[in-house]
Amino acid sequence: MSTCSPLHLPAVCFVWQIAMIILFGIFIRYDEESDAHWIEHRKHKNISSDIENDFYFRYPSFQDVHVMIFVGFGFLMTFLKRYSFGGVGFNFLIAAFGLQWALLMQGWFHSLDYTDGKIKIGIENLINADFCVAGCLIAYGAILGKVSPVQLMVLTLFGITLFAVEEFIILNLIHARDAGGSMVIHTFGAYYGLSISAMLYRPNLDQSSALHGSVYHSDVFAMIGTLYLWMFWPSFNSAITDHGDAQHRAAINTYLALAATVLTTMAISSLFQKHGKLDMVHIQNSTLAGGVAVGTAAEFMLMPYGSLIVGFCCGIISTLGYIYLTPFMEKYLKIQDTCGIHNLHGMPGVIGGIVGAITAAAASEAVYGQEGLINTFDFVGDFKDMVPSKQGGHQAAGICVAVCFGIGGGVIVGGILRLPIWGDPADDSCFDDEPYWELPEDEESIPPIVQYNNHMRNKDV
């Protein structure tokens, strides 16, 4: 373990949390739908019922997204035999920090009320903060088991910052649409994490190879994460789309894409293993690739069969990635990707961006209706003269921005994380909870007297 005082983590947590309190005190207030003045606002705007408060449009989706962030990502990372505490626990830590910082960063860009200089937050801001955190949790997947919690906090601080800038450029300046974040969240997060992992390359990581695998029950725990991500992905992709048909359609498209992905993942997994057996790593991860890849286009008129095609392809690509690309990247590119995020978020994210660009470019008034086209692509204000084909180009530009921010940011942050001050684990202590967690004694070490009692009791029965 590199030099690191045990005071680092407490100090970082305290200082940053106090900073959050001060910044929230200066900047953050309720928006008009969560403020006690809502009743006056409602009358003023002639809104007929409380049910039209944005809360009721988005809260169910928000809670699903929240589950994906904490249980989905958290449990997906419990698959290692002795890093389950770190998987779920550090995920919890950085998500809880990240969402606060994200409310500020995204708030400055998107929710600043220029009349009083305050950020006004409501339920949509919470969803966006969770989204922003997702980018950093994806990056965590690449370096799972190889870094200290303080390093993760630093990764998150910079990751959220970069995310907010990148998101502003893609969504506002370039005016790309990205409801489910294929580009903004997944592509960025994956390349950010991979670049950091490359910068932190450990040539002697095989010293920890005994712990670099799962046991039977840790694989079952990971399936909890997989299933919650899989089930709630329709909520993820529809959470911040427009009210009405857009949320409805995004949920349907995502549901279908994910279903198709499961079948092709199983097929490829079985096809490439000896004796046609299935590999849990693929089932846990590649089954989700369809949700990533349909993220951008989910709110468009992708058509149900289009969603199936996207899911079909991504199950194949993602699983083949685990089989061929991950070992290749480790051997030749010196990128050690613990969870295989390149297969789950990187490639499917880029594909998602491309699918979005094509779908946008192919949009027509015949399919969307005149008003539908304007609503779906937000052809208003500065962009009221935009046409679908041009929108397709803007979408493609979005992909490039996401990749550049991911790689560029990752290289810089990776460089910072190489400084020998963060307390990262030694090569033979990777994938081990022991350096950072008080561990319970093993079950085998229950004192003999008790085992004897149990034995006797069982005999009596």
Add this chain to the structure above:
Amino acid sequence: MSTCSPLHLPAVCFVWQIAMIILFGIFIRYDEESDAHWIEHRKHKNISSDIENDFYFRYPSFQDVHVMIFVGFGFLMTFLKRYSFGGVGFNFLIAAFGLQWALLMQGWFHSLDYTDGKIKIGIENLINADFCVAGCLIAYGAILGKVSPVQLMVLTLFGITLFAVEEFIILNLIHARDAGGSMVIHTFGAYYGLSISAMLYRPNLDQSSALHGSVYHSDVFAMIGTLYLWMFWPSFNSAITDHGDAQHRAAINTYLALAATVLTTMAISSLFQKHGKLDMVHIQNSTLAGGVAVGTAAEFMLMPYGSLIVGFCCGIISTLGYIYLTPFMEKYLKIQDTCGIHNLHGMPGVIGGIVGAITAAAASEAVYGQEGLINTFDFVGDFKDMVPSKQGGHQAAGICVAVCFGIGGGVIVGGILRLPIWGDPADDSCFDDEPYWELPEDEESIPPIVQYNNHMRNKDV
């Protein structure tokens, strides 16, 4: 293991998924609430707000149902000590395939737009597809651990097809009401699975008896499944009922029935075990019987105490079924029912149908109100002259159809599955993940050097 090429599973997955894409391309489109033309439709129909899109009435329930299908059924089937991968993994596979085929099959019967020959789907279709899949997952419970994934795919293909026909007969032709699917889903699914299990009877199954049981932590995993099924059953029974009071009432009735079931299950479990101990098998399964049995009548004016009575009885019957009927069926009827689906879905499903018939027959304008009666039982169109007593008879006819389809379909499909081409496991490899999954090394096989370290560390503490 019978003859089976390792290429079977990949081939089936690929071919069927491609077939789905083609059929979806030909037939499936968005309905008016998920299509980009919604905004025009809304103005045309004078709908005042986006919140009246069906999405907002049903999406929260849909997500709960989705969790029941994948986590509920999936984890309930992880209880076996060495079949947790197969329990949760194959459940995932067949549900993901089944819901696609269900969208088509149910769509042809219920959502076909005759003007253009397309099936128009929205959130209600997704819920119904999940329901349809539930029937097949119930059937899986009877043969858990004894079949190959390819057999499960075949079971699902035929099961969904039979389900859609049976459902059309019961709901549309007979005009029975079955909101929570006591008849349509549970009765059908249970007898379908039991008939298949009878056809696939294995006289030498005791060769796998060492694996036919749970370990401590696999029982805790199964409780995840149990609790999610239990908690979200009110959503299951209310998901597709009418807007307003019907959804509200169905949730209340189900909540109460399930609460009562827990108490009588615990009572009977304790009463019939030596020393008054509780048996996890009963807690995991019989506590859910009340939800099954209240399915048909949940939307009716069953009254809160009526719901408690239904739950009370089903907890008793289901638990006694585990204690007496399952061994009897295995010994004398040659039906090996791994999860005891006859106790959880079969008997409670039939009871649910009967409760529904009685409640319907006893309905009156005094209790429902004139409009309420018409709305609740859908006495409109061809059935506008229907009366409650006659409706009760129709409900009873529905039970018979469900049982007949279950048994008849199961015998035929079971016959198909007996062909020696499906790669089912040998009698001494049942309840074992080993034939179909790459398994991690056991915890004990962590290389000695690491165990030594652990050992030393424990000593130091």
Add this chain to the structure above:
Amino acid sequence: MSTCSPLHLPAVCFVWQIAMIILFGIFIRYDEESDAHWIEHRKHKNISSDIENDFYFRYPSFQDVHVMIFVGFGFLMTFLKRYSFGGVGFNFLIAAFGLQWALLMQGWFHSLDYTDGKIKIGIENLINADFCVAGCLIAYGAILGKVSPVQLMVLTLFGITLFAVEEFIILNLIHARDAGGSMVIHTFGAYYGLSISAMLYRPNLDQSSALHGSVYHSDVFAMIGTLYLWMFWPSFNSAITDHGDAQHRAAINTYLALAATVLTTMAISSLFQKHGKLDMVHIQNSTLAGGVAVGTAAEFMLMPYGSLIVGFCCGIISTLGYIYLTPFMEKYLKIQDTCGIHNLHGMPGVIGGIVGAITAAAASEAVYGQEGLINTFDFVGDFKDMVPSKQGGHQAAGICVAVCFGIGGGVIVGGILRLPIWGDPADDSCFDDEPYWELPEDEESIPPIVQYNNHMRNKDV
């Protein structure tokens, strides 16, 4: 084990469930939003759409609360190495009983229709019943592993009764506001449980010390409980607040308070352990303290930074409680608190009450708006002349009532539970599932032949 017939538990379950059926038959009916007359009621009240049925305002929150009760509390209590069945199973039993009794008790106080003497229930009653049960589950935490299921049933019967009276005094007579139940639920539940634990003090509990701890995977199971409580706490605190901005604001405040708690919990946990390691006990429990402490004030204009401050402080206090106060209480006050509920619910609950009193006293028309102030604090009817400063005093009085009811009730019920008729476990059988559950054989006892086969198969691969 003290004298107890194995018939006790079945007898209690049967008799009480039958009593519930009778009382429900006499008293409980649907309210106007869940009754089939809704359609007439809707027209009569000129309600424009079914979406304004209270069901759609509250059902998503209800389901989240339901998950907290059964999975959240249930899995949080699986952390002991050999008491996971009892943790999740008895939680299930007493919650299922408690919610029925709560519907009656709370119904008599709050939902009685004086025109016909019936209690009219809807979705809000179900949420309140779940809340009421939470108080008893909190109390269970203090005595986890040391009591029999029959004792738990008695604890619940009296606990619900006391809760309903206490709640009526605090909310209706004193007119304190307590949306998230900091006082009503958490303070009461904690002191009720601690008093019972004190009355049941076991001087020789160290005979069970070998089982009084976790193993690796039981700690991961407990994290499921922690995360579901943490994620869904915003729903808990907003479930029964007013429609519109109050639900919206309560969710935001809780979300923020909990995020801050995670950071300070991690900080203190690391700071006070050898080598800066983290302790799972703190992560599992103290991270939730912010949700408790923000319960009362969540619907007020606490401001986002105010929520962070509350969460910040509670993470510190709760974690320090685990490190210093719990051992102190066990040694000097003879209170054995298995789950440390004093740190998670007791202190944070009282803090929550104080925060609520201060926030209420500081309320002003400038911040809330005139109508907003009246709505938020319900200054109508008998209390239409109330002012914020006086409301603050009433809030403070509420804390005292909750503490008094908790301690007083706990002493009495604890006295009842000391009678030697309840079948509580012997001192050397505490924290052990063996007395109450049929346990599966250990994994090690898989017959040698199978292990051999596995071994051979692995070799072949």
